[in-house]
Amino acid sequence: MGVFASTEDPGSTGHEQVVFCQDKQSGLKAIIGIYSTALGPALGGTRFYPYASEADALADVLDLSRGMAYKNALAGLDLGGGKAVIWGDPEQIKSEALLRAYGRFVESLAGRYYTACDVGTYVADMDVIARETKYVTGRSVEHGGAGDSSILTAWGVFQGMRAAAEHVWGTPSLKGKRVGVAGLGKVGKYLTGHLLDDGAEVVATDVNSKALEWARTTHPQVELVDDAAALVAADIDVYAPCALGGALNDDTVPALRAKVVAGAANNQLAHAGIEKVLADRGILYAPDYVVNAGGVIQVADEIEGFNFERAKLRATRIYDTTREILRLADDEGVPPAVAADRLAERRMAEVGRLRMIHLR
Numbered sequence: 001m002g003v004f005a006s007t008e009d010p011g012s013t014g015h016e017q018v019v020f021c022q023d024k025q026s027g028l029k030a031i032i033g034i035y036s037t038a039l040g041p042a043l044g045g046t047r048f049y050p051y052a053s054e055a056d057a058l059a060d061v062l063d064l065s066r067g068m069a070y071k072n073a074l075a076g077l078d079l080g081g082g083k084a085v086i087w088g089d090p091e092q093i094k095s096e097a098l099l100r101a102y103g104r105f106v107e108s109l110a111g112r113y114y115t116a117c118d119v120g121t122y123v124a125d126m127d128v129i130a131r132e133t134k135y136v137t138g139r140s141v142e143h144g145g146a147g148d149s150s151i152l153t154a155w156g157v158f159q160g161m162r163a164a165a166e167h168v169w170g171t172p173s174l175k176g177k178r179v180g181v182a183g184l185g186k187v188g189k190y191l192t193g194h195l196l197d198d199g200a201e202v203v204a205t206d207v208n209s210k211a212l213e214w215a216r217t218t219h220p221q222v223e224l225v226d227d228a229a230a231l232v233a234a235d236i237d238v239y240a241p242c243a244l245g246g247a248l249n250d251d252t253v254p255a256l257r258a259k260v261v262a263g264a265a266n267n268q269l270a271h272a273g274i275e276k277v278l279a280d281r282g283i284l285y286a287p288d289y290v291v292n293a294g295g296v297i298q299v300a301d302e303i304e305g306f307n308f309e310r311a312k313l314r315a316t317r318i319y320d321t322t323r324e325i326l327r328l329a330d331d332e333g334v335p336p337a338v339a340a341d342r343l344a345e346r347r348m349a350e351v352g353r354l355r356m357i358h359l360r
Contacts, residue, residue: 013035013062013066014035014066015062015065015066016034016035016036016037017033017112018031018032018033018062019031019033019105019109021102025097026098026100026101027095027098028086028098028101029057029088030084030102031057031061031087032082032083032084032105032106032113033062033084034065034080034082034109034112034113035062035080035081035082035083036069036348036352038069038080038348038349038352039072039073039077039078039079039080039348039351040080041080041111041112041113041114041135042068042069042080042082042112042113042114043068043072043082043114043116043137043296043299043300044064044068044083044113044114044115044118044296045083045116045118045138046084046102046115046116046117046118046121046125046129047060047064047083047084047085047118047119047121048086048088048121048125049085049087049088049119049120050089054087061085064266064267065082065083067081067289068082068083069081069082069344069348070289070340070341070345071290071292072293072296072300073343073348074289074293074321074340074344074347075293075296075300075314076314077297077300079114079300082112082113084102084106084113084115086098086102090120094125096128099125099128099129100129100131100132101132102129103128103131103136104132104133106132106136107133107134107135109135114135114136114303115129115135115136115138116137116138116149116296116299117138117149123138123140123145124140126138126140126145127139127140127143130143137299137300137302137303138302144305144306145299145302146301146302146306148186149296149299150185150186150187150190152295152297152298152311152312152315153187153292153294153295153298154186154187154190154294155190155194155294155312155315155316156292156293156294156295156297156315156318157187157191157240157242157262157263157291157292158194158198159315159317159318159319160262160286160291160292160322161174161179161240161260161262161286161291162174162319163286163318163319163320163323164238164260164262164284164286164322165238165260167284167323167326168260168284173198173199174195174199174200174238175199175200176199176200177201177238178200178201178202178203178234178237178238179195179200179201179202179203179236179237179239179240180203180204180231180236180238180239180258181202181204182204182206182228182231182232182240182241182243182247182263182265183206183242183243183265184205184208184212184215184242185206185208185242185243187242187264188206188211188242188243189211191240191242192204192219193219196219196222200238202219202221202222202223203222203223203224203231203236204222204223204224204231205224205225205227205228205230205231206243207227207243212224228243228252229252232252232255232257233256234257235257236257236258237258237259238258238260238261239258239261239262240261240262240263240264241261241264241268241288242264242265244265245265245266245267245268245270246268246269247265247270248268248269248270248274248278248285249271249274250270250274253274253278253281253283254277254281256281256283258283259282259284260286261278261283261284261285262285262286263288263292264288264291264292265288266288266289267288268285268288269288269337275335275337278335284336285337286325286326286336287336287337287340290321290322290340291318293315293318297311297314298311298315301314324343325339325340325343326339328342328343
């Protein structure tokens with residue numbers, strides 16, 4: 001088992017630290033990226049994914065950890081941004097030994113990084129990792145954790161969508177609006193329920209046949225379309241990408257008929273400049289890392305000793321944060337994504353500066 005760390009700027013990305021971890025016996029190959037600890041210990045999930053190369057794994061962890069710093073800042077958390085990836089197919093190599101080896105690497109950072117669930121890792125995995133480190137969130141209810149973080153992720157997306165609706169249509173309600181949900185996984189399912197309860201019409205799609213069958217059985221009033229391309233081109237008022245990143249790209253944005261984009265997927269903008277294309281087309285984009293912060297709010301609450309009602313109240317404030325960002329964007333004449341970045345950077349700079357006041 002070995003660990004290689006750098007406290008210098010890796011590839012001029014602005015990260016504080018990037019750690020490569022390997023345990024050959026268990027098959028563990030992991031990278032932990034810490035973008036910023038200006039606001040506190042870095043918090044972000046562990047993604048277990050069969051990347052094509054180590055370079056792809058590194059690029060993903062650098063991008064995701066930076067995004068977590070901005071997300072945590074705008075969520076009002078006293079936590080910095082970090083993320084980890086385990087390189088490999090979880091269906092093939094995930095084991096108790098591998099997860100516990102990974103836990104020891106997390107522990108070796110002495111609290112600079114807290115981990116949680118992400119793609120390919122689950123609550124049960126966090127319980128195994130926690131046998132080797134105390135710096136774990138997203139644990140099971142049986143172990144004092146928050147359980148399924150998608151519950152408040154969906155609630156937060158709904159609140160952000162309400163704020164966007166108010167900005168565009170003058171009322172914080174989706175009643176009578178047609179909302180296109182791309183991805184009926186755990187978050188998409190909960191979000192669909194909130195939308196229907198609010199009186200919205202839902203059009204949806206998913207690549208998973210089981211998710212589609214769930215929709216037919218549980219919510220037969222949901223209109224299902226063949227794929228994401230059909231959903232983008234559909235007559236919808238709001239588009240909610242809730243699957244993988246890059247949903248807003250050079251192909252989808254020109255075809256999009258919705259007036260609002262607000263969804264749970266991370267890294268929805270395929271590349272820099274797409275946010276301006278959206279704005280030029282008159283489409284209001286509620287930044288993904290603002291509206292999907294309910295999950296990190298939920299798992300972060302575990303650090304204090306989990307209380308669901310307290311965490312839900314904090315996630316509900318995503319409505320207020322989204323309103324502030326949309327107002328700031330109008331005032332400064334910039335896209336909401338730019339306004340959100342500025343607000344996050346301001347908080348990291350202003351609050352992070354207080355670390356320079358030394359305490360006895």
